[in-house]
Amino acid sequence: QVQLVESGGGLVQPGGSLRLSCAASGNIFSITSMGWYRQTPGKERELVATLTNGGTTNYADSVKGRFTISRDNAKNTVYLQMNSLKPEDTAVYYCNLKGVRRTYLSYANYNSWGQGTQVTVSS
Numbered sequence: 001q002v003q004l005v006e007s008g009g010g011l012v013q014p015g016g017s018l019r020l021s022c023a024a025s026g027n028i029f030s031i032t033s034m035g036w037y038r039q040t041p042g043k044e045r046e047l048v049a050t051l052t053n054g055g056t057t058n059y060a061d062s063v064k065g066r067f068t069i070s071r072d073n074a075k076n077t078v079y080l081q082m083n084s085l086k087p088e089d090t091a092v093y094y095c096n097l098k099g100v101r102r103t104y105l106s107y108a109n110y111n112s113w114g115q116g117t118q119v120t121v122s123s
Helices: none
Strands: 002-007 010-012 018-026 028-039 046-052 057-059 067-072 077-082 091-102 107-113 117-121
Touching: 002 091, 002 107, 018 028, 018 091, 018 117, 028 067, 028 077, 046 067, 046 077, 057 067, 077 091
Parallel strands: 010 117
Antiparallel strands: 002 018, 018 077, 028 046, 028 091, 046 057, 067 077, 091 107, 091 117
């Protein structure tokens, strides 16, 4: 299995910055795409940013120009740099990885989620 551990959430004032990290471990053979999503109570989980293995990024309109997704291949870690934070960015943020993992005799696809990290933007 592939496990994801997120860190970096917390309380920040409007206009401030945070950097989220998501470290992957397990029998990872390859990573096809990485992404960050967020969810607030009573709402569906929404896409924040994704990054493919080829380097293509995609951002929600609400975060374009403020958030940046990046990765460290050597560490199997994906980051989300969040600048100019707004109260409406308050949510639980989840990372997601898709790819191929090694099994005992072969390979299998995986689609793994982190446990979530709370980001609160408030004065």
